[in-house]
Amino acid sequence: MNLKLNKLNNLDYFFNPKSIAIIGASAKNLSVGKTLIENLKESYKGKIYLINPKRKSILGLKTYPKIEDVKDKIDLVIIATPAKTVPSIVKECSKKKIKAAIIISAGFKELGKPGIELENQIRKNKGDMRIIGPNCLGIINSLNKLNASFAKDMPLKGKLAFISQSGALGCAVLDWSLKEKIGLSSFVSIGSMIDINFSELISYYGKDPNTKAILIYMENIADPLEFLVEASKVTLKKPIILIKAGRSSAGSKAATSHTGAITGNDEVFTAALKRAGILQVNTISELFSIADLISKQPLSNNPNLAIITNAGGPGVIATDSLEINNAFLAKLSKKTYLELNKFLPKAWSHSNPIDILGDASDELYAKTVKVLVKDKNIGGILIILTPQHMTEATKVAKKLKSFSKLNIPIFTSFMGGDSVTIAIEELIKEGIPNFPFPDDATKAFSMMSKYSKDLKKIYQPSNKNKTLINENKKKKASELLKKAFSKNKLLLDEYESKKLIELYDIPIVQTFIAKTKNEAVKYSKKIGFPIVLKIYSKTITHKKKVGGVKLNLKNEIDVKKAFDEIYSNIKKIKKQKEFLGVTVQKMIKLDGYEVIAGSTLDNQFGPVIIFGSGGSLVEIYNDKALTIPPIDKKLAKKMIESTKIYKAIKGLKNNKQALEKLQDILVKLSYLVLDFPVIKEIDINPILISKDKIIALDARVLLNPSHRLKKRL
Structure with missing residues (x-):
C-alpha cells in the first residue's frame, strides 16, 4: 500500500501558535x-493580528489592510471571508511563509462544481502551508486556552x-x-478536509502526551485505507472511539452473488474498524x-x-443491562463472601449485586x-448510590x-439531582467517572x-503461519484467469470456479464436464454412484431456479433421464442456446452443517473475507463474520467463533479437526483474493x-470489469 501522508505533518502550528492573524476580522455584532x-x-496569550481594509482597529486591536502588511512572523492564519476570495488569500499567505491556515469560510464543494474548482485553486496556491477546513468551526486547545473557533465557550481541561x-x-457537544x-x-472541526484529514490528526494525537483517548464524529472518509493504517498504530497506545453518520444501506447496489448480497457498506466499514482496533458506537x-x-x-x-x-x-x-450488553455479574469467591458477611x-443481599441497604x-x-x-x-466495580436520608x-x-487508581475500573452511579451534585463533583475531580443511571454505567x-x-486482535498476521501455495499451482491459477479475461469473460463457470479454488488447495468435490x-x-461410472x-x-x-440440478442419481x-430433463427445462425458458x-x-x-466462505470487493477497503451459515438459505440466516485480509489461522478462528453456526460445529465429534480445516480454508481464500486483485467476488457455498469430512460442493467466481492490472495476471 502506497500511503501519501504529507511529510509536513507537524501540527503544532495549529495547536500551539505564537502568533495568529484573522483575515475577515469584523466589528459587526454576532458575526463570525x-x-x-x-x-x-x-484567553490566548500570543500576538493577534487583524486583517480588515475598512477599519483602523477592532476591539482595541490594530487592523491591517492585507496580510502582507504585517511585517512580523505569523504561525497561524484564520480565514473567514467569502469563498471566492479564499484562493487568492491563500496564495498571499503562502507567499508570506505562514505555516498553517484554518479556513472557516463555507461555499466550496458542498455547492457542487464551482465550489470544487475553488478548492482545486486553493490546493494549487497553498504551497507548503497546511490547511484545516474549509467550511469548519475552527479548533480549540483547552490546555493552553486557545479558542481559534467561533464556538461560544472554552471546554474544561481534560x-x-x-x-x-x-x-x-x-x-x-462542546456545550454539552x-x-x-x-x-x-x-477539539478540531475538520470540515471538508481539503488538506489535513483524519489520518494526520489521529497520528498527531497518538503522540500527544496530553491526550488519553481520541473521539471522532465521521460522515465520510476520503482515504479509508490510509486511515486504518494510521489508526492501527495509534490504538495499540490509546483508544480511538468513533461514531459514523450515514450508516443506512439504502444506497447499496444489487449484488450478483450470495456473498455480495449478505454484506453492506456499513458492515464492511465496521469490520475494518474492528480490525484496526477502533471502538465504534451508535x-x-x-x-x-x-x-x-x-x-x-x-x-x-x-x-x-x-x-x-x-x-x-x-x-x-x-x-x-449487563446481560443485554453481553457482560456478567461477577461470582464472588468464597473468601470474599465470608469477609463481607463479617461486617455487612x-x-x-448475600450475593452480587451487593445490596448494603438504605442506611449504608x-x-x-x-x-x-x-x-x-x-x-x-x-x-470492575460499580457503586450505586440513591439519595436516601x-x-x-x-x-x-x-x-x-x-x-480512584486501582488495577480494575471503578465507577459510580450517584442517582438524583441537587442532593448528589457536590458528591459527583468530588468523584470527577478524582478521576472516578459517574453515570446518571446504572444501566448507562453497565453498558x-x-x-x-x-x-x-478486541484489542488483542490488532496485529499483522504472522508470515510464519502462512500456508504456502505451490508456485506452479499459482501460475496455473493466473493462466486460468488470464484466459477468462482474454475472452472478456467476467463470470467463471462452475468448472472454472471449482478449478481455481482447487488450485489453492481448498477441498472441493471432483467435477467433470x-x-x-x-x-x-x-x-458417472468413473466417479461412482x-x-x-x-x-x-x-x-x-x-x-x-431453472430446473438445472438433479440429485441422487443412482x-x-x-443419469440419461436427468440429462434430458435439464435440457427440456432450459428449452422451456427459451435458453437452450x-x-x-x-x-x-x-x-x-x-x-x-453447511457454511459459506467467500470474498467481496468493497469500493473503499478492497477485498473482504466472509464466513457464516451457508446453503440455499444463506441470505435468510444472515449469520456471518467479516474481516479484511490478509488473515492467519488465529484471525480465522476469531471469525468462525463470532458466528452462530460455530456452536453447531462445536457439537460435532471431530470438531477440533473440522475447525482447523475451516481456518485453513479461510486463510487460503484470503491469499487467493490478495494474489489476484482482479477477483471481485467469490462464493464457496455450501x-x-x-x-468425517469437510468439502466444498459449489463455487462461483466473478471478475472485476474495471480492473486495470490484467497484464499482471
Whole structure:
C-alpha cells in the first residue's frame, strides 16, 4: 500500500501558535469575524493580528489592510471571508511563509462544481502551508486556552481529543461537555478536509502526551485505507472511539452473488474498524460515556462486574443491562463472601449485586470496596448510590477517593439531582467517572470489556503461519484467469470456479464436464454412484431456479433421464442456446452443517473475507463474520467463533479437526483474493462439514470489469 501522508505533518502550528492573524476580522455584532476576535482575546496569550481594509482597529486591536502588511512572523492564519476570495488569500499567505491556515469560510464543494474548482485553486496556491477546513468551526486547545473557533465557550481541561466533521454538532457537544463536566484536551472541526484529514490528526494525537483517548464524529472518509493504517498504530497506545453518520444501506447496489448480497457498506466499514482496533458506537451519549470511562480508568477485558448498591431496584436494572450488553455479574469467591458477611448488615443481599441497604454509611461503602478489589474474579466495580436520608453522598464520594487508581475500573452511579451534585463533583475531580443511571454505567463497562478483548486482535498476521501455495499451482491459477479475461469473460463457470479454488488447495468435490448423455454416463461410472448433474452454462448461475440440478442419481438410466430433463427445462425458458452440457459430481450425503466462505470487493477497503451459515438459505440466516485480509489461522478462528453456526460445529465429534480445516480454508481464500486483485467476488457455498469430512460442493467466481492490472495476471 502506497500511503501519501504529507511529510509536513507537524501540527503544532495549529495547536500551539505564537502568533495568529484573522483575515475577515469584523466589528459587526454576532458575526463570525467578531466572535473569532472575542474568543482569542479572552484567553490566548500570543500576538493577534487583524486583517480588515475598512477599519483602523477592532476591539482595541490594530487592523491591517492585507496580510502582507504585517511585517512580523505569523504561525497561524484564520480565514473567514467569502469563498471566492479564499484562493487568492491563500496564495498571499503562502507567499508570506505562514505555516498553517484554518479556513472557516463555507461555499466550496458542498455547492457542487464551482465550489470544487475553488478548492482545486486553493490546493494549487497553498504551497507548503497546511490547511484545516474549509467550511469548519475552527479548533480549540483547552490546555493552553486557545479558542481559534467561533464556538461560544472554552471546554474544561481534560484528556479527550474530539475530531468532528460537523461544526454544528461540534458546537452542541462542546456545550454539552460543559454541562456534564467532561474535559477535552482539544477539539478540531475538520470540515471538508481539503488538506489535513483524519489520518494526520489521529497520528498527531497518538503522540500527544496530553491526550488519553481520541473521539471522532465521521460522515465520510476520503482515504479509508490510509486511515486504518494510521489508526492501527495509534490504538495499540490509546483508544480511538468513533461514531459514523450515514450508516443506512439504502444506497447499496444489487449484488450478483450470495456473498455480495449478505454484506453492506456499513458492515464492511465496521469490520475494518474492528480490525484496526477502533471502538465504534451508535450515539453521541455512548461516545462520551465510554470515552470518560476509558480515559480515567484502566482497561478491563474481564466482563465480570461487581455492583455495590444501597437500593435493590437500581441493582436489578444494572444487572439486566449487563446481560443485554453481553457482560456478567461477577461470582464472588468464597473468601470474599465470608469477609463481607463479617461486617455487612444481616439483611444484606448475600450475593452480587451487593445490596448494603438504605442506611449504608460512607465507612460501609469503603469497607465493601476494599474487600472486592482483592477478588480476582472481579473485572470492575460499580457503586450505586440513591439519595436516601441516612446516606450522605458527599461523604461517600470522599471515601471513594482512595480507590480512584486501582488495577480494575471503578465507577459510580450517584442517582438524583441537587442532593448528589457536590458528591459527583468530588468523584470527577478524582478521576472516578459517574453515570446518571446504572444501566448507562453497565453498558459503558460492557463496551469497555469487549473493546479490550478486541484489542488483542490488532496485529499483522504472522508470515510464519502462512500456508504456502505451490508456485506452479499459482501460475496455473493466473493462466486460468488470464484466459477468462482474454475472452472478456467476467463470470467463471462452475468448472472454472471449482478449478481455481482447487488450485489453492481448498477441498472441493471432483467435477467433470459432460457435453453429451454418453459422456455424463462415462463420468458417472468413473466417479461412482450416486451422482449429481447440474447444467453447464456460461451465463446461467442460479441453476436450481431453472430446473438445472438433479440429485441422487443412482444408475445409468437415472443419469440419461436427468440429462434430458435439464435440457427440456432450459428449452422451456427459451435458453437452450445457453445449454452447453452438464457437470457431473459425486452426490455427497448432507449429514452435517453447511457454511459459506467467500470474498467481496468493497469500493473503499478492497477485498473482504466472509464466513457464516451457508446453503440455499444463506441470505435468510444472515449469520456471518467479516474481516479484511490478509488473515492467519488465529484471525480465522476469531471469525468462525463470532458466528452462530460455530456452536453447531462445536457439537460435532471431530470438531477440533473440522475447525482447523475451516481456518485453513479461510486463510487460503484470503491469499487467493490478495494474489489476484482482479477477483471481485467469490462464493464457496455450501461447504459441508460432517463428522468425517469437510468439502466444498459449489463455487462461483466473478471478475472485476474495471480492473486495470490484467497484464499482471
